[in-house]
Amino acid sequence: MSKIEINHLSVDYTEKNHHFTALNDVTFSVENGEFVSVIGSSGCGKSTLLSILEGIKHPSEGSILIDGEPIKGTGNDRGVVFQNYSLFPWMTARKNVAFGVKQARPKLSKAERFRVADEFLDRVGLDAFKGKYPSQLSGGMQQRVAIARALAMDTDILLMDEPFGAIDAKNRTILQELLLKLWEGDGKTAKKTVLFVTHDIDEAILLSDRIVMMSASPGRVYKEIIVPFSRPRNRAELVQTPEYSAFRNRLLSLFYGDIGDKIGGDEVVL
Numbered sequence: 001m002s003k004i005e006i007n008h009l010s011v012d013y014t015e016k017n018h019h020f021t022a023l024n025d026v027t028f029s030v031e032n033g034e035f036v037s038v039i040g041s042s043g044c045g046k047s048t049l050l051s052i053l054e055g056i057k058h059p060s061e062g063s064i065l066i067d068g069e070p071i072k073g074t075g076n077d078r079g080v081v082f083q084n085y086s087l088f089p090w091m092t093a094r095k096n097v098a099f100g101v102k103q104a105r106p107k108l109s110k111a112e113r114f115r116v117a118d119e120f121l122d123r124v125g126l127d128a129f130k131g132k133y134p135s136q137l138s139g140g141m142q143q144r145v146a147i148a149r150a151l152a153m154d155t156d157i158l159l160m161d162e163p164f165g166a167i168d169a170k171n172r173t174i175l176q177e178l179l180l181k182l183w184e185g186d187g188k189t190a191k192k193t194v195l196f197v198t199h200d201i202d203e204a205i206l207l208s209d210r211i212v213m214m215s216a217s218p219g220r221v222y223k224e225i226i227v228p229f230s231r232p233r234n235r236a237e238l239v240q241t242p243e244y245s246a247f248r249n250r251l252l253s254l255f256y257g258d259i260g261d262k263i264g265g266d267e268v269v270l
C-alpha cells in the first residue's frame with residue numbers, strides 16, 4: 001500500500017456562473033519515505049492539490065487515501081510548510097515551534113514540547129535566535145523556523161508548497177541541504193514522506209526521488225519521472241556531470257518541447 005494514493009482527483013471552481021476545472025483526473029501515488037516533487041507551470045493546480053492533501057479543500061471528484069484511509073479534514077499526520085512562513089507574529093521562534101508540537105503531539109508535557117522545540121531550532125542553526133519574534137528574523141530565518149516546526153511536529157508526511165520560493169539563491173541552497181539532511185535522518189527513525197511543490201527544475205532534481213510533471217488547462221499529470229541519481233547527492237559535483245545536464249535537458253524538453261535543449265542557463269524556473 002502506498003503512503004499517499006491520489007485517485008482520479010478533479011477539482012472544479014465556480015465563480016459567478018463561470019465554471020473552471022483546476023484539476024482533471026489526477027492520479028499518482030507516493031510511497032512511504034519517498035520524496036516527490038510536483039512541477040508545472042503557474043496555474044496548473046499544484047497548490048490546489050496540496051490544499052486537498054492538507055484537508056482544507058475538497059475534491060469535486062475522486063479521492064486521496066493516506067495509509068489506505070480517505071482524508072477527513074486536516075490531521076496530525078501531515079505537516080505543512082508554505083512559501084510565506086505562516087508563523088504567528090506574536091510568538092517567539094521557540095513558542096511558534098512549541099505550539100506546532102502541542103497541536104501534533106498533545107501528549108507531550110510542556111517541558112518536553114519546549115525541549116523538542118529547542119532541539120529542532122538548534123538543528124536548523126537558530127539556537128541564538130529562539131527568543132526572537134518573526135519580525136526580528138530574516139526571511140530565510142523565518143523559513144527555518146517554519147521547517148523546524150514542521151519537523152518537530154514529527155508528522156509522517158510533509159507537504160511543502162514552494163517553501164524556498166521567496167528565499168535568495170544562497171540561502172535556498174542552504175535550506176535545501178538542511179531539508180535533505182533532516183529528511184534522510186540518522187537511520188534510526190523512519191523517513192518522512194514528502195510532497196514538494198516547486199517551480200525550480202534544479203531544486204526538483206536535487207531533492208527528489210521522483211518528479212511529477214503537471215500540465216495546465218486543466219491541471220493533470222503529464223509525466224512521472226524517476227530521478228536517477230544516488231544519495232547522498234553532492235550538489236556541486238552532480239551539477240557538473242554530463243548525466244545531470246542530459247537529465248535536466250530531458251526534463252526541459254518534456255516540459256517545453258524541443259526548445260528545452262536551447263534554454264540551458266543556471267537556473268530555470270518553469
Ligand SMILES: Nc1ncnc2c1ncn2[C@@H]1O[C@H](COP(=O)(O)OP(=O)(O)OP(=O)(O)O)[C@@H](O)[C@H]1O
Pocket residue numbers: 013014015020022040041042043044045046047048049
Ligand atoms: N478559490 C478559487 N476560485 C476560483 N479559481 C481558483 C481558486 N483557487 C485557484 N483557482 C484557479 O485554479 C487554478 C489552479 O490554481 P493553483 O493555485 O492551484 O495553481 P498553481 O499551479 O499552484 O499556481 P502557481 O504555480 O502560480 O502557484 C488557477 O487557474 C487558479 O486561478
